[in-house]
Amino acid sequence: MSKIIYTLTDEAPRLATYSFLPIIEAYAAKAGVDVETRDISLAGRILAQFPDRLTAEQFTPDALAELGELAEEPEGNIIKLPNISASVPQLKAAIAELRSQGFDLPDYPDEPSTDDEKDVRARYDRVKGSAVNPVLRQGNSDRRAPASVKAYAKKHPHRMGAWSSDSKTEVVTMGVDDFRSSEKSTIVPSDGTVSIEFFGDDGTHTVLRPSVAVKEGEVIDATAMRVGPLREFLKAQMAAAQEKGVLFSVHLKATMMKVSDPIIFGHVIRAYFDDVFEKYGADLAAAGLNPNDGLGAILSGLDALPNGAEIRAAFDEGLKTGPELAMVDSDKGITNLHVPSDVIVDASMPAMIRTSGHMWGADGQEHDTLAVIPDSSYAGIYQATIADCKANGAFDPTTMGTVPNVGLMAQAAEEYGSHDKTFQAPGTGEIRVLAADGSTLLEHQVQTGDIWRMCQTKDAAIRDWVKLAVTRARATGAPAVFWLDETRAHDATLIGLVKQYLGDYDTDGLTLEILSPVEAIEYSLERIRRGEDTISVTGNVLRDYLTDLFPIMELGTSAKMLSIVPLLNGGGLFETGAGGSAPKHVQQLVNEDYLRWDSLGEFLALAASFEHLAVSTDNARAQILADTLDRATATFLDENKSPSRSVGSIDNRGSHYYLALYWAQELAAQSADSSLAADFASLAAALSDGEETITAELIAPQGHPVDIGGYYRPDDAKASAVMRPSATLNEALAAL
Structure with a gap:
């Protein structure tokens, strides 16, 4: 039997799965396709790290490790939903919830001293940040807006805020003494290992990493951010924001860059509250209150300190006298500095650009903003976009072109x-x-506290990336632009390899360019304003940034992108979109029994998964499922059956019902397999005839709080009951 692995993840995508998965299982079974699940949620990943502390009934297998092995097999077919890339506050919250559910987990040790504490910290560190993607992404990325989604966006454009040429919004970055400017790069001459070691001016010698495996031809880089200049830069930008009368905001990636960016975030908080830390820093450190965890974590821990009220007053005074901060939630007083995972650069910057260059102030109003992105590696793409909007106004979703991405991430x-x-x-x-x-x-050369890192990029991944870029350029006819800067060390190395590997392919008739990121985005923006398409061929971080930036401008969200990862060994990984708004959706469900999560990304990924399965296993019915699901999704968009925003209308569950209806109708109408058509004809009739009853059953429970048993680890029975309230729909699926 053909097999698809459907991942169980976190927050709103996890809750939506309780509703959508039964539909997938019922339809797939008719094509001889078995749908299995694997739990790679934050809670599941935590529990898998501590088998020695769980009972037999609580045992949780390491599903991520299993899927990592499957991703290297030709038969791998994995649908991956958005998951939490946990910051330390999120990790601690998940641990607390799991302990309340009866799991004997240790506390997260902020400063481990004993061997046991170091072991616990090492286990938790395997779960933090981007723990999932590097394991599963054993291939490069092909992300694009499907034609049906792009057509819908042009017919039903989302709102774009107007831009003024005198907007004070801008992006500022270090440019010197940061990761980009300090970078060095080389190509490894042969298979082997390298070590990372510190040699102190005082004669000390510390082995930081004794052995890192390397392969012949791979690119390795190293770089350092100087914390002294970083602090000076931050202080200067805070003064500039206050002088200009704009909001101060910092934009980092404290989830994916789980070591470096929380440290940078902590420096931002120290710089903003310089006087507070000078006076009370020792008290905070003794209490384990670390600025790297965010202002919110510090404030929540002050009640346990004898002088906590005094310190809280000092923080309050700092907020009054410092530059006005951009807000995450004005009503609740949650600032840009409260939680490191609240303001993630790839989501927050496009949202700002879409909203006239504004962020929200403490007064609940929109304001121009000084957006601080300390490292200059990619900050220029956002400043160039802002400059374009100041000069030419907001983008028009009804006419703009598209910018798909080929991303180097394998x-x-x-x-x-x-x-x-x-x-x-x-x-x-x-x-x-x-x-x-x-x-x-x-x-x-480093000073105490400087942030140093080493990166690796395998030669096989680079070769596959170039091949995928040529393939997509040939398939679409659009220009393909490699976003590489010859003045940056890593990029200069890649430029030489790209030029070499392009020689392996017939590129006649193709437009292939190599431009710096700022040049590339200016080129792409000029083209999309003319309604023309341009393929961006980028490294891993820019892949992440651009597949939010352009979709948010084009479609209103990055959740509607088709994301295919052709795995290096022949399998397929199909990703379902972004999850940045997932926490707010969960809050609304718990408070109002209404889930606004849009599962369109799941629909798109599922069709691509079926298509891959049809080819790899010669399963004709899987191809029929793929083709009919594509047509059903187009109808779904044309009929505007995505979840609306408010209680009393269809939500995520209703959108699943309509997708099931349109899909059954397409299957019943297809002529390639009369037996399959007959199987779905009765279901299509039942779903169509029961429309009024089913929608009423789905809407009736709304407007009241519900109990799902946990945020990070929902209770399956409770969550399933909440997400499958229509007996009529459930019975129709069971009958299939």
């Missing part, structure tokens, strides 16, 4: 694979990357 490529090779300098001296023979490959 085998933990580039920055997103750097977590286990990122360190704070333990003193003044040098950090060196040493070959097995002791020779120095890369080295940096």
Whole structure:
């Protein structure tokens, strides 16, 4: 039997799965396709790290490790929903919830000292940040807006805020003493290992990482951010925001860059509340209140301190006298600095650009903003977009072109694979990357506290990336632009390899360019304003940033993108979109029994998964399921059956019903397999005839709080009951 693995993840996508998965299972079974689930949620990943502390009934297998192995097999077919890339506050909250549910988990040790604490910390660190994607993404990324989605966006454009040429909004970045400017790069000459070691000016020697496996031809980079200049830069930008009368905001990636960016976030908080930390820093440190966890975590822990009220008053005074902060939730007083995972650059910057360059102030109104992105590697793309909007006004979704992406991410490529090779300098001296023979490959002078990291990019991944770029350019006829900057060390190395590997392909008639990120985005923006399409061919981080930036401008959301990862060994990984708004959706469900999550990404990924399965297993019925699901999705969009925003109308559950109806109708009408058509004819009739009853059953429970048994680990029975309230729909699916 053909098999699809459907992942169980977190928050709104997890809740939507309780409703949508029974539909998938029922339809897939008719094509001989078995749908299995694997729990890669944050809670599931935590529990899998502590089998020695769980009872037999509580045992949770390491599903992520299992799927990592499957991703390297030709038969791998995985549908991956958005998951939590946990910051430390999220991790601690999940641990607390699991303990309340009876799981004997240890506390997260902020500063482990004993061997046991170090072991616990190491286990939890395997769960933090981008723990999932580097394991599953054993291929490069092909992300694009499907034709049906793009057509719908042009017919039903989302709202774009107007731009003024005198807007004060801008992006500021360091440009010197940061990761980009300090980067060094080299190509590994042969298979082997390297070590990462610190040599102090005082004669000390510390092995930071004794052995890192490397392969012949892979690109390795190392770089450092200088924390002294970082603090000076932050203080200067805070003063500038106050002088200009604009909001101050910082935009980082404290989830995916789970080691470096929380440290940078902590420096932002220290710089903003400089006087508070000068006076009370020792008290906060003694209480384990770390600015890297965010202002919210500090404030919530003050009640336990003897002088907590005094310190809280000092923070309040700092907020009054400092530059006005951009807000995450004005009504609740949650600032840009409260939680490191609240303001993620790839989601927050496009949202700002879509909203006239504004963020929300404490007064509940929109304001121009000074957007601080400390590292200059990619900050320029946002400033260039803002400059374009100031000059030309907001983009028009009814006429603009599209910018699909081919992303280099296989085998933990580039920055997103750097977590286990990122360190704070333990003193003044040098950090060196040493070959097995002791020779120095890369080295940096560092001061105490500087943030140093090493990245790896496998040659096989680079070759596949170039191949995928040529393939997509040939398939679409659109220009393909490699976003690489010859003045940046890593990019300069890649430019040489790209030029070499392009020689392996017939590129006659194709437009293939290599431009710096700022040049590339200016080129792409000019084309999309003319309604023309341009393929962006980028590294891992830019893949992440651009597949939010352009879809949010084009479609209103990045959740409607088709994301295919052709795995290097022949399998397929199909991702279902972004999850940035998932927490708010869960809150609304718990409060009002209404889930606004849009599962369109799941529909798109499922069709691509069936199509891949049809080819790889010669399953004709799987191809029929793929084709009919594509047509059903187009009808779903034309009939505007996505969840609306308010109680009393169809929500996520209603959208699943209509997708099931349109899909059954397409299957009943197709002529390629009369037996399959007959199977679905009765279901199509039942769903159509029962429309009034089913929608009433889906809407009736709304408007009241519900209990799903947990945020990070819902109770399956409770959550299923909430998400499947229509007996008529459930019975029709069971009859199939």
